[in-house]
Amino acid sequence: MKFFATCPKGLETLLLDELTGFGAESVKSTATGAEFSGDLALAYFVCLWSRLANRVLLPLAEAPVETAEQLYDAVKSVDWLDHMEASGSLSVAFTGRTESINHTHFGALKVKDAIVDQIREKTGERPSVDRDNPDLKIHAHIYRGRLNLSLDLSGESLHRRGYRTQAGAAPLKENLAAAILMRCQWPQLADERPVVFDPMCGSGTLLIEAAMMSADIAPGIYRERFGFEGWKQHQPDIWSRLKEEAEVRRAKGLEQSSVRFFGGDQDPRMLSIARSNAERAGVEALIELKQASVEQMTCPVADQGGLMVTNPPYGERLGEGSELMFLYRQLGDALKQDFAGWKAAIFTGNPDLCQVVGLKADKSYRLNNGPIDSRLFLYTLYEKAAVTETHEQPSTPAEFSETAQMFANRLKKNLKALKKWQKQNDIECYRLYDADIPEYSVAVDIYKDWVHVQEYAAPASIDKVKAFERLKDVLAVIPSVLEVEPRKVVLKQRKRQSGSDQYEKQASVGRFFEVTEHNCRLRVNLHDYLDTGLFLDHRPVRQKIQKISQGKDFLNLFCYTASASVHAGVGGAKTTTSVDMSATYLQWAMKNLALNGFNDKHHRFIQSDCIVWLKKQRKPEFDLIFMDPPTFSNSKRMQDVLDVQRDHVELIRLAMRLLRKDGVLIFSNNYRKFKLDYDLLSGFDIKDISTSTIDPDFKRNSKIHTCFEIRWP
Known part of the structure; x- marks a missing residue:
């Protein structure tokens, strides 16, 4: 008997190999699958065991067709009572x-009419149409005026194994997941690398398919029904024997399986779905799942090689700006740092994103994920000894494009210009570059031996691909010019924040380290939040606070991580009070103060909406107040929306009620268009000190903030 197995585009050669391995004869690959020959038992076997096919079709007729009448006659030439009972049900799938x-619905209707009319003419009975669960499913395909009419032996597409009742927003089809694993040489790879890890496992499809392959579980074993079960020529005894053999293989495979499977995902809901899917697939005992982001990704086993295979998000065809670059970069960094001796596979619908992974692919394969042309990249992560040896080889100067060289030259120029100032003032953290060249719209900040890069969100009119290329230049140039390891370059996208976004974690690495500024020790974190814990542009303001705080009671409003409170404490402040509505940042603030020895009752921390707290205070008990409110905030934790331009008069008046007569309020903000209302604040002595609070590293952007000293007259 001749059969035809269909598969997704890109899987044809794999399907051919699979069918040949099953013992099929006369196997021939086509653009949409593979033709093969064998007995009915083989067709059943393919339905039960193929990990790649969508459908197994039994050709019934082939004829030239141009008109509806020719289509009707060609379908009627088949004796349909050989295939179904007169009282049975059918459905028709028509393509071409x-x-x-010129309409698939019209073509399907003509096929159905021909079958129904023939059976009614012969028996007087009329079969019914059942789109969901028919006895017979017919496929009709016309290509270049030729009809191929087939019986669908599979019924529902074979990629539907039956274990996945829930999935995420963009799940991999099961047969595509199997193809990815086959391209990784799985499960043959299990002999030398008996571990599989997916750090972004979603609903668990890759892990479950890998476990089923390793444990010799037939992919169709959990399906409730196949198309041939309602077919008149179905042979149940053959089918029962094949199912029994599959059950024996499954039990033996699970008993003997020694491979370990690990999955991670940052969404606990997806992990719950993955666990349920694994349980239905019978492999839950083989798979260990835990909640973790890519930033937390570490090797799941020590001293043992494995296969890391994953399908990261890739957004639209051209990506979603550069945001996803960060994810791919972090993935690459983790692989290089912690997965020596492993194989890695990344499947993506945006191949350009893999350029920032920082690994050279051994091979790549084109595969289609539905309508999306996708690519599978395979990597070998060499042993650490080999990596060390490579690093010890003499380095050659990096070659950059002409525009990238412009960026490199500007970094070098800025380094030279700031070197004397940086050395004289013992500056560890400073801004090196701030969109000096329009094509490279990033801010580059140095934090000791780390580099923090923020890409300013490009306008919608900017070509995303070009912006993407520019950012790749940035990532290539910085390590070379600044002589830092690429893993110490942290990349973020700077967007306008609203609500509590500034307080929300961007990641969960928890990688804090200590820096010093004017003899103050401060904790920074370049990974977990949009900001780092230290606003570099306020360095002169903090130094000023440090110089004038001796013996004073200091109030820090909107304190963030309370770096200004640390400076006040180091400067000899009698007390410090730090107010912020974020518990996260107040915890950070407490650790900053404690790091400098200020962890007694003289240093208070108050979690509150600053406006609400200010309204409740009446007593002037502070000699020095620092207030640096956000430009805008509509956080749920606030009772009202804060707009610094609209609300600064009220903020200043409320703060001045707490200031002693000989004290000073330092009011600052980062709204570029800010205008202080001198008329409404005419009762105070106000001095604009913005120019004196801009250090050399921010001179190129003098509007980075405005700053005022406000006193009682």
């Missing part, structure tokens, strides 16, 4: 077109 048959 001719000049006169």
Whole structure:
């Protein structure tokens, strides 16, 4: 008997190999699958065991067709009572077109009419149409005026194994997941690398398919029904024997399986779905799942090689700006740092994103994920000894494009210009570059031996691909010019923040380290939040606070991580009070103060909406107040929306009620268009000190903030 197995585009050669391995004869690959020959038992076996096919079709007729009448006659030439009972049910799937048959619904209707009419003419009975669970499913396909009419032995597409009742927003089809694993040489790879890890496992499809392959579980074993079970020529005894053999293989495979499977995902809901899917697939005992982001990704086993295989998000065809670059970069960094001796596979619908992974692919394969042309990249992560040896080889100067060289030259120029100032003032953290060249719209900040890069969100009119290329230049140039390891370059995208976004974690690495500024020790974190814990542009303001705080009671409003409170304490402040509505940042603030020895009752921390707290205070008990409110905030934790331009008069008046007569309020903000209302604040002595609070590293952007000293007259 001749059969035809269909598969997704890109899987044809794999399907051919699979069918050949099953013992099929006369196997021939086509653009949409593979033709093969064998007995009915083989067709059943393919339905049960193929990990790649969508459908197994039994050809019934082939004929030239141009018109609806020719289609009707060709279908009627088949004796349909050989295939179904007169009282049975059917459904028709129609693809293709001719000049006169230009609608698939019309074509399917003609096929159905021919079958129904023939059976009614012969028996007087009329079969029914059942789209969901028919006895017979017919496929009709017209290509270049030729009809291929087939019986669908599979019924529902074979990629539906039956274990996945829930999935995420963009799940991999099961047969595509299997193809990815086959391209990784799985499960043959299990002999030398008996571990599989997916750090972004979603609903668990890759892990479950890998476990089923390793444990010799037939992919169709959990399906409730196949198309041939309602077919008149179905042979149940053959089918029962094949199912029994599959059950024996499954039990033996699970008992003997020694491979370990690990999955991670930052969404606990997806992990719950993955666990349920694994349980239905019978492999839950083989798979260990835990909640973790890519930033937390570490090797799941020590001293043992494995296969890391994953399908990261890739957004639209051209990506979603550069945001996803960060994810791919972090993935690459983790692989290089912690997965020596492993194989890695990344499947993506945006191949450009893999350029920032920082690994050279051994091979890549084109595969289609539905309508998306996708690529599978395979990597070998060499042993650490080999990596060390490579690093010890003499380095050659990096070659950059002409525009990238412009960026490199500007970094070098800025380094030279700031070197004397940086050395004289013992500056560890400073801004090196701030969109000096329009094509490279990033801010580059140095934090000791780390580099923090923020990409300013490009306008919608900017070509995303070009912006993407520019950012790749940035990532290539910085390590070379600044002589830092690429893993110490942390990349973020700077967007306008609203609500509590500034307080929300961007990641969960928890990688804090200590820096010093004017003899103050401060904790910074370049990974977990949009900001780092230290606003570099306020360095002169903090130094000023440090110089004038001796013996004073200091109030820090909107204190963030309370770096200004640390400076006040180091400067000899009698007390410090730090107010912020974020518990996260107040915890950070407490650790900053404690790091400098200020962890007694003289240093208070108050979690509150600053406006609400200010309204409740009446007593002037502070000699020095620092207030640096956000430009805008509508956080749920606030009772009202804060707009610094609209609300600064009220903020200043409320703060001045707490200031002693000989004290000073330092009011600052980062709104570029800010205008202080001198008329409404005419009762105070106000001095604009913005110019004196801009250090050399921010001179190129003098509007980075405005700053005022406000006193009682």
